Amino acid sequence: MSEVAPIAMMPLYTNVDRIAKGLAALGIGPTDPIHPEQLFAMDQWHYHGTDAIRDTAKRLALGPKDQVLDVGSGVGGPARYLAHTIGCHVTALELQPELHEIAVDLTRRCALDRLVTHVCADALTYPLADASFDAWVSWLAILHIPDRPRLLARLRRALRPGGRCHIEDLCMRATFAPRDLNDVRQIVHGNVVTSIADYKTDLEAASFINVEATDLTPDWAPYAAERLTAWKAGHAAYARVHGEAAYAAQDLFYTVIARLYESGSLGGVRLQAKVP
Numbered sequence: 714m715s716e717v718a719p720i721a722m723m724p725l726y727t728n729v730d731r732i733a734k735g736l737a738a739l740g741i742g743p744t745d746p747i748h749p750e751q752l753f754a755m756d757q758w759h760y761h762g763t764d765a766i767r768d769t770a771k772r773l774a775l776g777p778k779d780q781v782l783d784v785g786s787g788v789g790g791p792a793r794y795l796a797h798t799i800g801c802h803v804t805a806l807e808l809q810p811e812l813h814e815i816a817v818d819l820t821r822r823c824a825l826d827r828l829v830t831h832v833c834a835d836a837l838t839y840p841l842a843d844a845s846f847d848a849w850v851s852w853l854a855i856l857h858i859p860d861r862p863r864l865l866a867r868l869r870r871a872l873r874p875g876g877r878c879h880i881e882d883l884c885m886r887a888t889f890a891p892r893d894l895n896d897v898r899q900i901v902h903g904n905v906v907t908s909i910a911d912y913k914t915d916l917e918a919a920s921f922i923n924v925e926a927t928d929l930t931p932d933w934a935p936y937a938a939e940r941l942t943a944w945k946a947g948h949a950a951y952a953r954v955h956g957e958a959a960y961a962a963q964d965l966f967y968t969v970i971a972r973l974y975e976s977g978s979l980g981g982v983r984l985q986a987k988v989p
């Protein structure tokens with residue numbers, strides 16, 4: 714297999730001016746205030762958009778007093794949604810400077826900067842204070858992070874007693890064929906995509922308790938297939954606003970993901986756990 718390309722070259726993370734262009738298409742200028750709702754179609758980079766975040770907030774029983782850490786926060790959509798709807802404080806930790814800067818700008822323009830603190834850092838090295846969060850959450854980010862046991866041990870220490878976590882991530886249902894494994898590495902930037910059992914084992918080894926895993930593949934696989942069909946149907950309209958290159962980059966990503974589910978090897982998983 715050839716050397717893995719930098720994460721910023723993953724098709725989902727190129728053409729990130731798509732948010733500014735999407736806002737411009739709504740008549741919202743580069744310094745205009747934004748209502749968080751105006752971003753929901755653009756800033757949620759996971760399955761089921763804000764419905765998934767609402768569901769998580771309910772499952773974790775998040776309230777306004779909670780301090781929440783969002784690991785791999787992207788352009789900040791989930792963090793802003795939690796702050797906007799629950800009123801909790803969210804620390805949004807994102808590796809890529811370009812995404813972090815977009816996130817900071819969007820949060821300020823949504824007037825949510827009192828509740829959302831953006832940090833640009835690697836979750837494997839950023840100094841998280843011990844027992845400083847009531848909960849941590851992560852959507853479609855841990856697959857990118859090369860040392861899951863170390864990450865989970867750090868996140869475990871960052872939780873207060875009684876703290877809880879919620880993960881949505883990709884998993885492996887059957888060994889990837891060589892071509893598929895290459896796509897998992899190169900197109901999806903999947904550094905750690907394992908069975909659900911191995912994921913649970915890593916959480917338990919990091920001293921999380923009450924680890925509950927749910928296989929989301931029966932929901933996510935058709936979602937990915939429908940997303941691809943809708944994407945292709947919207948080709949002309951998307952390319953008019955964002956250009957053909959931006960269309961093609963996301964087309965490649967959605968096509969590969971749909972094919973990986975179809976192969977029977979890729980899956981989706983939700984994991985929840987606590988600390989005593």
Ligand SMILES: C[S@@+](CC[C@H](N)C(=O)[O-])C[C@H]1O[C@@H](n2cnc3c(N)ncnc32)[C@H](O)[C@@H]1O
Pocket residue numbers: 720756757758759784785786787788789790791806807808809812834835836837851852853854857858
């Ligand atoms: C698919 S995106 C999801 C973003 C966000 N969770 C959402 O659902 O909208 C995954 C994010 O994880 C970030 N990421 C990857 N490795 C990371 C690391 N080591 N530390 C912090 N963030 C990381 C990526 O840069 C990317 O923005």
